[in-house]
Amino acid sequence: MIQLKAVTLLEDVRLIVLLAKEIWYEHYTAIIGVKQVQYMLATLQSEEAILNDLKQGKKYTLVESNRLIIGYVSYELTANQLFLSKLYLKKSERGKGTGRFILTQLIECAKKNKKEGIVLTVNKNNQASIAAYKAFGFVLIKEQLADIGEGYVMDDYVFYYSL
Numbered sequence: 001m002i003q004l005k006a007v008t009l010l011e012d013v014r015l016i017v018l019l020a021k022e023i024w025y026e027h028y029t030a031i032i033g034v035k036q037v038q039y040m041l042a043t044l045q046s047e048e049a050i051l052n053d054l055k056q057g058k059k060y061t062l063v064e065s066n067r068l069i070i071g072y073v074s075y076e077l078t079a080n081q082l083f084l085s086k087l088y089l090k091k092s093e094r095g096k097g098t099g100r101f102i103l104t105q106l107i108e109c110a111k112k113n114k115k116e117g118i119v120l121t122v123n124k125n126n127q128a129s130i131a132a133y134k135a136f137g138f139v140l141i142k143e144q145l146a147d148i149g150e151g152y153v154m155d156d157y158v159f160y161y162s163l
Contacts, residue, residue, distance in 0.1 A: 002101050004073070007060035013050045016060060016072050020045035023071070023088045031125045036152050043149070063089065063102065073102055075109075082110040084120040094128070103136055103161075110163055117163050121156040133159050 007013060020041055028037050043049060050060060053074065063071040071089035075082055084106060089098055103118075110118055121144060122129050134140075138159035146154045 001065070002098055003064045004102070004105060005062045005064055007050075007054070007062060007072075010047075010051075012062060013047055013054075013060075015062065015069060016050055017045060017047050019069065019072055019090075020088065023090060026091055027088075028123075031123055039150055039152055040148070058085065063093075063098065065093065065098065070098065073106075075106060077110075077113050077115065080116045082106060082113070082115050082118045084118055087120075099132055100136060107161070107163065115163065118161040120159050121154070122159060124155050124157055130157065137161055 005012075007016065024037050024041055024045070025034070028040075032040075054060060058074055058076045061073045062069050063073060070093040072086065073084075073088075074086035075084050077083075087099065087102060106118060118138075119141075120133070120138070122133060124143070138161045140157050141160045142158045144154075144156045144158050146156070148154055
């Protein structure tokens with residue numbers, strides 16, 4: 001059974017940092033290279049960065065299955081939508097319906113908070129995730145290139161799910 005647990009403790013944040021390292025090196029090295037993975041982990045998925053996100057009102061949630069932590073999610077409620085910032089699962093857990101379960105929970109959260117839809121960004125070369133989002137019903141609305149410093153960019157598609 002899948003459970004989502006809101007991150008409230010420093011030890012939860014430290015667990016996310018460890019999960020991020022495991023998941024990002026395994027999944028993103030082939031997509032963006034090891035140097036950009038290292039940079040993004042240091043700047044976007046460090047303990048300090050996550051604590052700062054939490055202070056700004058962003059939500060982090062641990063994903064648990066059979067008492068094991070298998071991933072994490074981060075999102076933010078904006079004026080009209082829920083922005084899904086992060087949805088990362090361990091490789092062993094992908095393709096089992098966990099992502100679909102999480103997206104369904106996020107839809108309920110967006111509806112409860114009277115949002116019009118869910119928006120997310122995904123790397124243009126992340127084919128497996130793109131296929132999963134499309135299969136769920138997300139539609140491509142634009143391309144986005146964001147400079148993240150040190151000569152690195154996030155070359156993404158922006159997807160939207162209308163409620």
